[in-house]
Amino acid sequence: MIEGVKIKKLQKYTDDRGYFMEVLRDDDDLLERFGQLSASLSYPQVIKAFHYHKKQDDLWFFPTGNVQVVLHDLREDSSTYKCTDVYYMGENNPISLLIPRMVAHGYRVLGNQPAIxxxxxxxxxxxxxxxxxxxxxxxxxIGFDWTTKFK
Incomplete structure (x- = not known):
């Protein structure tokens, strides 16, 4: 795992009305401060990659759809410098993913449904x-191959 990346496994509380899920709490020890909450929808097979930040950390959560997230460590002083990690997130794997500053990140929407x-x-x-x-x-x-491989 790339140094500084954190995952929070999310718990769904379900009943006959639907479900409730806590995505981020102030006692999760994920963000050092809060700046902005945003949302975006991407259509199937869209690739949004890569970008990085010099000052901010990102915390990602995909409540609908499924995606392949790719991270690449650009921090020269990191023990995982130039390492690439892949995470599968979304409805089938509800997690929150902390992406530290200077770690390039992007994603590809999987399946036939949009992802938010x-x-x-x-x-x-x-x-x-x-x-x-x-x-x-x-x-x-980075050299990442975004194509799906079938066996």
Whole structure:
């Protein structure tokens, strides 16, 4: 696992009306501060990758759909520098994933249904000084193959 990445396994409390789930609590020891909560919908097979932040951490949760999340460590002082990790998240695996600053991240929607991401950041977005740095999804320095392999 990439250094500094944290996972919180989520618990669904169900009854005949549906379910309730706590995604983030102030005593989870995941975020050092709260900045912004955002949501986005992506259609099947869409790839949103890669980007990273120099100041903020992200906490990702996918309440609907299923995705393949790819992380790549860009921190030269990290014990996992240049390591790549893959996580499968969404309805079939409800987890919260903490992504530290300077870890490139992206995802691909799996299956035939859209996916919704809810993400919390430690700082609010500032359009005058955006803390967002892009890397192409097919960057050879990362070398990740986004295609699904069938056996």
């Amino acid at each position: 991401i809810m993400y919390i950041t430690t700082y609010s977005y500032n359009p005058l000084e955006p803390d967002e740095y892009r890397i192409p999804y097919n960057d050879p320095g």
